Amino acid sequence: MAWYTNTTAEKKKSKKQLWVKCKKCHSHVYTEEWKENLNVCPICNYHGAISSHERIKLLFDKGSFEELFDHISPKDSLQFNDLKGSYKDKYEANIKKTGINEAVVTGKGKMNGTPVVMAIMDFRFLGGSLGSGTGEKILQAANYAFDHNLPYIVISASGGARMQEGALSLMQMAKTCAGVARLNKKNIPYISVLTNPTTGGVSASYAMMGDINVSEPGALIGFAGRRVIEQTIGEKLPDDFQTAEYLLDHGFVDSIVNRKDLKDYLSNVLSYYNR
Amino acid sequence: MGQKSDHAVMDKPKVKKNLTPWDIVQISRHPKRPILQDYLSFMAKNFIELHGDRYFSDDKAMIGGFTEIGGQKVMLIGHNKGKKTHENIERNFGMAKPDGYRKALRLMKLAQRFNVPIVTFIDTPGAFPGLEAEERGQAEAIAKNLTEMASLEVPVVCVVIGEGGSGGALGIGVGDRILMLSNAIYSVISPEGCASILWRDAKYAPDAAEALNLTAKALHNHGIIDEIIEEPGEGAHTDAKKVADLIEKAILKNIKALQKLSVDELLQKRFEKFSAMGKFTVNK
Ligand SMILES: [Zn+2]
Numbered sequence: 258m259a260w261y262t263n264t265t266a267e268k269k270k271s272k273k274q275l276w277v278k279c280k281k282c283h284s285h286v287y288t289e290e291w292k293e294n295l296n297v298c299p300i301c302n303y304h305g306a307i308s309s310h311e312r313i314k315l316l317f318d319k320g321s322f323e324e325l326f327d328h329i330s331p332k333d334s335l336q337f338n339d340l341k342g343s344y345k346d347k348y349e350a351n352i353k354k355t356g357i358n359e360a361v362v363t364g365k366g367k368m369n370g371t372p373v374v375m376a377i378m379d380f381r382f383l384g385g386s387l388g389s390g391t392g393e394k395i396l397q398a399a400n401y402a403f404d405h406n407l408p409y410i411v412i413s414a415s416g417g418a419r420m421q422e423g424a425l426s427l428m429q430m431a432k433t434c435a436g437v438a439r440l441n442k443k444n445i446p447y448i449s450v451l452t453n454p455t456t457g458g459v460s461a462s463y464a465m466m467g468d469i470n471v472s473e474p475g476a477l478i479g480f481a482g483r484r485v486i487e488q489t490i491g492e493k494l495p496d497d498f499q500t501a502e503y504l505l506d507h508g509f510v511d512s513i514v515n516r517k518d519l520k521d522y523l524s525n526v527l528s529y530y531n532r
Numbered sequence: 533m534g535q536k537s538d539h540a541v542m543d544k545p546k547v548k549k550n551l552t553p554w555d556i557v558q559i560s561r562h563p564k565r566p567i568l569q570d571y572l573s574f575m576a577k578n579f580i581e582l583h584g585d586r587y588f589s590d591d592k593a594m595i596g597g598f599t600e601i602g603g604q605k606v607m608l609i610g611h612n613k614g615k616k617t618h619e620n621i622e623r624n625f626g627m628a629k630p631d632g633y634r635k636a637l638r639l640m641k642l643a644q645r646f647n648v649p650i651v652t653f654i655d656t657p658g659a660f661p662g663l664e665a666e667e668r669g670q671a672e673a674i675a676k677n678l679t680e681m682a683s684l685e686v687p688v689v690c691v692v693i694g695e696g697g698s699g700g701a702l703g704i705g706v707g708d709r710i711l712m713l714s715n716a717i718y719s720v721i722s723p724e725g726c727a728s729i730l731w732r733d734a735k736y737a738p739d740a741a742e743a744l745n746l747t748a749k750a751l752h753n754h755g756i757i758d759e760i761i762e763e764p765g766e767g768a769h770t771d772a773k774k775v776a777d778l779i780e781k782a783i784l785k786n787i788k789a790l791q792k793l794s795v796d797e798l799l800q801k802r803f804e805k806f807s808a809m810g811k812f813t814v815n816k
Binding site for chain 2: 328329330331332334335337338339340341358359388389390392393396418419420421422423424425426427428429430431432434435437438439441442457458460461462463464465466478479480481482485486489490494498499507508509
């Protein structure tokens with residue numbers, strides 16, 4: 258950019274792009290360093306949001322990922338309108354913004370040589386909410402794993418069910434779990450990776466059903482929202498409530514794994530699968 | 533319509549036609565609306581209540597046991613609301629904790645062992661949103677039920693009798709046949725909760741109720757429920773015995789049809805039923 262266009266607003270903008278402010282320790286980290294560190298704070302190890310495509314690059318052997326079921330996108334079957342407008346406008350804007358069709362990307366590929374089927378949720382798309390299209394893709398990927406006898410991995414990042422689809426979204430919880438049940442019956446491994454956040458209807462369905470549940474450090478994981486619980490019990494909750502560490506302590510996740518170690522961790526676990 | 537039936541209509545209490553979804557929400561939560569125990573007293577013979585999840589407690593918000601409905605032996609499980617204040621406190625207003633969902637699953641597995649059909653009655657504002665519920669794994673307990681119910685080898689008939697509150701309802705709601713009373717509701721979130729998030733104000737709950745498609749009629753149109761049981765008069769509270777009768781008939785009819793299927797057919801059909809739920813766009 259030429260020096261003469263460098264107004265105050267431009268300066269602010271370029272400063273914002275140059276630095277990332279960590280949401281946890283509030284340190285300013287060079288964007289380049291932040292990205293090189295996989296959107297993880299180099300100072301406090303806060304695991305920031307990461308897109309499905311960055312996640313794929315991180316987890317799969319180079320060039321091995323093949324996307325499946327990308328022809329599915331949302332539908333405004335209830336013609337849902339709130340004060341801010343229609344659900345249709347909302348998801349169309351999200352498709353444009355993110356370049357993906359739904360809140361999950363599904364496909365197959367290799368991790369350190371091990372073939373797997375994977376569903377990677379993307380929080381940027383309507384808060385990773387579980388809609389009919391999301392559930393359909395997660396089920397179809399499970400069915401693909403079932404048909405091809407491949408291990409299945411789901412990486413969750415979701416605020417829960419997608420309200421704008423009413424009970425249709427609620428039923429995705431049962432639908433995805435029906436897919437998991439079939440994998441269980443056939444002794445096909447299913448690993449769930451719970452990232453920040455995994456809450457509501459997603460935590461209360463496939464995300465908690467892993468044969469192995471893994472989480473990233475500090476991830477928010479829980480069924481009911483903190484505010485609702487505080488209103489119910491009339492007191493403040495401890496700071497670590499519903500964190501990955503809290504869940505590990507209470508026996509609901511097997512391990513907390515740093516983002517940079519996730520690929521090796523998953524392929525290492527799957528090396529014990531012997532069928 | 534002939535004169536006779538006109539006269540019959542006039543004799544009945546005045547029924548408001550074209551109820552709005554918000555009206556139906558009110559009826560589903562009516563303080564006099566029949567609860568599980570009312571229906572049990574009318575239709576269940578020899579109720580052998582079974583207690584406890586074998587892990588932590590006996591959740592009184594969820595009850596179950598063997599019983600006979602119209603001569604048919606079943607495992608009956610349901611959310612247990614109360615009517616009087618002390619009942620509601622003891623039963624936590626029908627909001628089950630993980631212990632309740634785990635008890636329900638234990639009884640469903642027992643039904644499978646005994647080869648007895650399962651009937652569930654759904655009536656809850658939602659799963660309990662409390663500290664100890666989270667601590668003991670509310671999410672895991674519900675998720676486990678959804679997964680295990682998908683492969684239960686006996687017929688499962690679910691009846692939504694009042695409030696079908698989100699995951700807390702679905703936690704005992706994965707069945708081969710889903711029946712619903714005409715003034716019951718079933719929703720992904722309460723209208724108040726939805727309004728306070730999407731409208732930023734709970735006072736828009738009537739708008740949210742409309743938008744959420746939470747009535748039996750709407751859910752039937754969307755393929756989420758299989759059958760609507762019409763309530764008489766102004767709602768089930770005006771004639772609980774009659775409603776019990778209608779529910780009993782519907783349960784028996786559906787169990788009978790399901791018992792004709794082999795276990796493999798039953799499981800395949802249940803899988804297909806839930807696989808087909810939801811609507812999305814398929815792009816070329
Ligand atoms: Zn930091």
